Amino acid sequence: MDRTFAVIGLGAMGLPVVRHLRAAGVPVVACDLDPAAVAAAADLRARVVASAVAAARGAEVVAVFVPTDDDVRAVCLGPRGALAAMAPGSVLLLCSSLRPDTCAEMAAAAPPGVDVLDAALTGGVRGAEAGQVNLLVGGDPAVLERIRPLLAPWTVAVHHLGPLGAGQIGKTANNLVHWAQISAITEALELARRAGVPVPLLRRALMDGPTDSRTLRELDQMRLTWHAKDLANTAALAERVDLPVPVADTARAVMRTIGVDDVARLLAGGPLHPLPSA
Structure with a gap:
């Protein structure tokens, strides 16, 4: 061979x-x-x-x-x-x-x-x-x-x-952190935007502080494609080990409402979700 x-x-x-x-x-x-x-x-x-x-x-x-x-x-x-x-x-x-x-x-x-x-x-x-x-x-x-x-x-x-299987367990933990970060970052940026702080300025400031992360820096490059599968795997593993995972549950709900266009609009200074038509 x-x-x-x-x-x-x-x-x-x-x-x-x-x-x-x-x-x-x-x-x-x-x-x-x-x-x-x-x-x-x-x-x-x-x-x-x-x-x-x-x-x-x-x-x-x-x-x-x-x-x-x-x-x-x-x-x-x-x-x-x-x-x-x-x-x-x-x-x-x-x-x-x-x-x-x-x-x-x-x-x-x-x-x-x-x-x-x-x-x-x-x-x-x-x-x-x-x-x-x-x-x-x-x-x-x-x-x-x-x-x-x-x-x-x-x-x-x-x-x-x-x-065998430990790599997938590690990946499930990684994915939970990943999607939870995206959920928290987008919510925090939208909160600040509604309170009057421009998102581009705040994002740059956060990159210089203790909450900096690769997710914060590369959010505009992410495809946001596999959250449903990843978080379903999290739920299945949590059920197997009898662990409540409220953060995963929240991320699952939040990610259903966020797409690439929403993130792009937010990072450019607009609202996370489209404004309702007049």
């Missing part, structure tokens, strides 16, 4: 990973349902194939970057799934945001000798584009060390958090 890295899912996270791996000289095989994404991977000199099972054949690491738990099942399980072609010594790297139970399901389905790690990504699309992903990993630490050289081209840090 050579050190080929398979990427299944060539979206906003997967395609930049292909780019950084190819720039580092790592052989990459890639697949996606979107012909434009496949063409982009081919332009990066990745070998493109038509299915997950073909991508996994002969690869040392098979990394999955698809949106949902059901998508992970679709590309990993069954006769055309990646696990059907994976050989002993290879590693399935679950990079999607998943529930820990889904990670356990993939491990139970893995052939003998095939290891499974959950490797949740933080840092967002900009982190992926820059090769600065912060990776939260669960699973066998020896397996992680074995494949670490194949993670280096597209990560800034790799943290082993515990057994």
